[in-house]
Amino acid sequence: MSAPLSYYTAGTISIAANGTTVTGTGTAWLTAGFQEGDQLFANGFLGIVLSVQSNTSLLLAQPWRGGALSNASYYLMYLNEGSRASAQARLLIDLLGGSGNLQALAGLTGAANRLPFFTGAGTMDTTALTPFMRTLLDDANGAAAYGTLGTIPDGSLPGRISEICPLVSNLNDIATSGWARAPGGTTGNPHSGVVVVFTLVYSATARRQFAYAMGAFSWSRAMNSGTWTAWVRDDPPERGSNANGEYVRFADGTQICWNVVRTAIPEGHTQLSANLYYSNWQAVTFPVGFSVAPAVTQLVFRNAPDYSTPFAFSRQVNTTSCGLVTATTANSVTVGYVQSYSAIGRWY
Structure with a gap:
């Protein structure tokens, strides 16, 4: 061929x-x-x-x-390359131009923070796309999006959530069983900040409320014959320790701190009277502070038997520390004494 x-x-x-x-x-x-x-x-x-x-x-x-x-x-x-190019161009025109989408996009006026969108077949418009929305669009998943959105303001909570725990302005007037939220300063609020309250309504004159706040604070009170009792702290005792000793805090505000302190009374210490001598005072810091100066009691004993009779007292007591003084009936050589103290007061 x-x-x-x-x-x-x-x-x-x-x-x-x-x-x-x-x-x-x-x-x-x-x-x-x-x-x-x-x-x-x-x-x-x-x-x-x-x-x-x-x-x-x-x-x-x-x-x-x-x-x-x-x-x-x-x-x-x-x-022929001309035929090939013509065919490809025709295909591209059919894909882009036949629907009117390309013409619609070309007819838009570009501007900062505007996003094109279709309003119908072959018609387009623009809408606002703020810088904040762009930070949300690049989030990879829901957790990242929630982090970008941040805390939802009370006024923006969905209605179903607001109905479950609505914001109230007077805790004394709640007349239906369920949860409610109250900001600090609200009438009947036992706390200076926001509380979540659960109310049990038995009748128009008999109710019970339980309030909770951040920091493991809780309170309860009851209405008897239409009159509310005072709020009572219900949170469990808090117990802890550190280098300055141990402590326990109770819901009613009572706080107890204690520790064991070793001291020495040197020879020639101050003679208060014929048979009474005392040491320089030793400053101690409470493991946690009090809201007002507490009452301090002490117990002191000698490391080894002698003929002295030791006892102790405190001075310059304030909300965070006090001074311990050891006294004895004998002006002996340097000896060691062990003191234990307890401070009782209020933490709020």
Whole structure:
């Protein structure tokens, strides 16, 4: 088969009847630059190239109608580049222009913090996209989005949540059982800050309330014959210790601190009277502070038996510390004494 010199005819081809895979022998189709749309002629039939897999393999767009071929002559013709470009341009126009979307986008006026959106088929407009909303859009998941949104203000809470725990302005007037929230300063609030209150209503004149606040604070009170009793602290005792001793705090405000302190009374210490001597006072810091100066009591004993009679007292007591003084009836050489003290007062 003779072919125009401008056609590609190197090697031979093999293809099954109704097949789409063409195998070449001695061909270099990929190197020659053949691609989709080029034309294959063999045995008087035409096939359109779908893709070129390699120098020796290509696929046809439709099954081959020219019968089975084995090592047959052929020729390939390049599609005119103008035709190829025109076809691609037409496809692009159909994809972008036929719907009117491209024209609608082109008709918008761009501005800072504005986002285009479709208002219908082939119609568009813009809406505000604030810098804050952009920080939300780049969040990878719900947890990150919640972190960006932050705490929801009371006024923005969904209605179902507000109904479960509504904000009230007077705890004394709650007449239905359930939860409520009250800010500091609200009538009937036992705390200086926000509290969450659960009310049990037995009748118009008999109710019970339980209030809770941050910091493990809790209170309770009751209404008897239409009159509320005073709030009572219900939070469990708090007990702790540190380098300055141990302490316990009770819900009613009572606080007790205690510790063991070792002191020494040197020879020649101050003589108060004929048979009474006392040491310099030793400052101690309470493990936690009091709201007012507490009452301090002490117990002192000698490390080893002697003929002195030790006792102790305190001075300069304030909310955070006091001074311990050890006294004895004998002006002995340096001796060691052990004191234990307890301070009782209020922490609020």
